[in-house]
């Protein structure tokens with residue numbers, strides 16, 4: 001039986017991805033910071049699928065948590081790694097909360113990169129393995145009012161593409177999935193100053209985004225952007241001066257969120 005480890009598995013895109021893995025009979029190791037949601041996810045999975053589910057309540061913002069996760073599962077071989085956990089934060093960098101931003105950098109960059117390193121050695125030795133890194137449409141240009149979020153997703157895309165290239169011929173693939181706005185809890189937690197989600201336009205459903213990303217991972221694609229309009233938006237900055245692309249994002253961000 002093959003084993004999949006998913007971070008941020010308790011809700012949204014992570015949960016939808018675990019459903020797809022369960023359908024394909026993977027043994028599931030689910031990591032999330034939210035114990036109640038994680039337990040609920042496990043209960044739902046066991047109700048609907050004949051799968052083994054291990055849950056690990058871990059905060060991916062804590063230094064060296066990746067090592068801690070691997071220790072907790074006795075360094076068992078991982079066939080599929082999905083680095084999905086993440087969150088956004090809206091506001092000007094001069095005013096945003098550093099604690100939250102530091103946590104974001106740990107979750108999006110350090111823990112995901114470290115987990116990738118820890119599972120990769122075994123994957124390369126076995127000559128097979130799949131890694132899905134959850135990036136974002138935000139990866140393709142700077143993002144005023146969500147500067148750290150956009151930059152960290154840019155890191156995830158660049159890192160994934162680079163190691164995907166290094167891994168050619170090894171049997172291990174790395175896929176960065178770059179969704180546009182998707183209906184999950186993300187949209188509610190991104191802004192501390194509002195409970196009203198103002199993004200209504202171009203909003204995708206989590207199930208279809210997860211299905212698209214999962215298929216891209218199975219195909220071993222290096223990156224995948226769900227939705228035609230999102231593909232267009234990701235390509236646009238290549239034909240614009242960088243400051244124009246940055247200005248457009250700034251205008252959209254201001255329009256989309258209440259201050």
Ligand SMILES: NC(=O)c1ccc[n+]([C@@H]2O[C@H](COP(=O)([O-])OP(=O)(O)OC[C@H]3O[C@@H](n4cnc5c(N)ncnc54)[C@H](OP(=O)(O)O)[C@@H]3O)[C@@H](O)[C@H]2O)c1
Nearest residue numbers: 008012013033034059060061085086136181182184185186
């Ligand atoms: N939704 C979008 O519009 C969108 C677009 C592009 C990319 N993405 C990316 O997709 C990924 C999944 O987000 P989502 O939209 O599915 O949002 P979500 O529904 O909020 O799911 C994210 C999950 O990650 C968990 N998480 C957050 N911080 C964590 C930490 N420190 N340690 C462990 N787990 C943690 C969350 O737990 P809590 O609920 O307890 O915080 C939650 O269960 C993120 O990387 C996000 O950046 C989302």
